[in-house]
Amino acid sequence: MKQESAARMTIRDVAASTGLSIATVSRVLNGRDNVAAGTRERVLAAMADLGRNAPRRRAGSAAPRADNGVYVRCPYVLSDYFGLIVSAVIEALHARGMHAVVDAGESAWRHTDVLPTLVGWPQVRGAILVLPSETESELTRLRDLGFPFVIVDPQAAPPANIAAVSAANFAGARRLGAHLVELGHRRVGVLGGRPEWRVSGDRLAGYTAPLMGAGVFPSEELLRSTDDPTVEEGYRLAGELLDLPQPPTALVAFNDKMAVGALRAAAARGLRVPADLSVAGFDDIELSRVTDPALTTVRQPLNEMGRMAVSLLERMLNGGEIDALHVELATELVVRDSTGPAR
Template sequence: MPATPRRATLATVAASAGVSVATVSKVLNGRSDVSPATRSLVQAVLRQHDYVAPAPRRESPGAATVELQFDADLNAYSMEIVQGAVAAGAESGVGIVVSVRGGAERTTAWARALVAAGRRALIAVTSEMTARQPAALARARLPLVLIDPLNLPRTRVTSVGSTNFAGGLAATHHLLSLGHRRVAYVGGPATAGCNQARLHGYRAAMEAEGALVLPGYVRSGHFRYRSGLAGGAAVLDLPRPPTAIFAGSDEMAIGIMEAARARGLRIPEDLSIVGFDDTQIARLTSPPLTTVRQPLREMGGVALRTALRLAAGERVDSHHVELATELVVRGSTALVPESRA
């Protein structure tokens, strides 16, 4: 693992700009007794060195905060993560700040702002990271933990997830055990690591049972309702539509349910559906959704405790933690109807 880049100091910036340390300090503090030309020069050198101001001293452990950052609007999945992180934070005397910020906005200035706000660490959820973003955080000496990352940068990054492959395998085996052979998969982004693992589990189960994955039976999108609605409509309109669908998330499964109802299909009499996550909405659907339970609250708690260990300079046992998934059978799956077998 490459050494952590050494953070620039006031003395480093002052030497590069050819001014005194006091002048650099005045620029950082917004003092007016610095000429515009000198101020511009110092600011340019600060940017050149990726200078990050030291975090403010904390008067008590209770003042510590960890940022929990999402890259899209919060939904049922997000709230499970939040509740787990908040509960773990309360046990550790650490506050949780929840924010939504797109990946493209994550720059050196973003890392500086987090440090300036006194954050102990950053937990990013279902985020796509470029190699520059973890590097910016490393320069700022701000620990990073990813939850269900869409990708893993080449640099070593600590992450928390679940046994997505095993979950995909269990979901598909469940449908196959009910007699279904025309089983489709409607999942999230094709390049997302968690989605690829669920898809591989689906394909492995189909292959083990000698069930063909027919053309058009695999769809990718986002782990959201609209993608489930569109993906469900696409596979249900095929010349040989599936009798069962494995959805990459509970929210997608709800969209598939709506697409099925719009076509006059009953669930589970005409179509069986399995989701993934086991969020609260899985228990509120009609019928209740059979799904793969992803221990989201536990993942939020593990991520928080791991981030605090990294912030304290401790070593972690593993840079990637996977928590076990579990199939939860409810009312959205049933034996394949003889008329559609």
């Protein structure tokens, strides 16, 4: 699929095309509520038409730096997970002569209507959206406006014609599940993330596939999930499973932070890891290497995810062909000291 970037349009261009005032167009671009639905659609349709009919410009041309930005949206705190992805994006953009306009954390949560306005931003030429909270229809509308963007770590399966980069979550979780099965574990508890996230479903399916191959089918009793995958939630949910009449012999967590919480829950109950309980995480952030014992986990290529997103966006801006719009990068099982034979 060939995707190209349109030259920047101005508010005056849109106003002239629609016959509306500059003030009205500005209210639409800024996501104001005091605009009639028909007027909003009229402005957005005109922006799409102008974008399709405008002359094309190649990335790396002699455009001023102020007009060579990329909007980077991450509606989450830039912790050791999201921070690594966003930092890699910024560095990769800089290496290509572009700069990032970053919108992250609480402020990004408030900017719920920002995507349709990006076409009118003179300082940005494309966008990289990290785990976007927008719906499929909102993302499709941005695509239909002719604005180039790439999703990193999508919440749901992205539409076929929208570029996305993610990690091979199912494959990584399956390798971890197979590792535990080989160690003799058959009663494995899962500390999951948000059920509606695609990644949560992929990892759960990966964990349970080797167990099912060994004749053990998933038990709802051993499944927990949370909207806030933190150390505290890992401690709470692990405690629920460890207090069952027949507790699990191993726990797999949505991320390394929840796994750290599971380690603390085990210690609070006098359980030895891995002699009494095996614990594993996902992501391989720095925290996983400094726990006692060090965490077995699945390494995600977080830096490479950011770099790959920039590479795809650059090709779109250059009008290049993209044969694979949905890219899954390989994960790696990292075995450390927190997993051992089932008791």
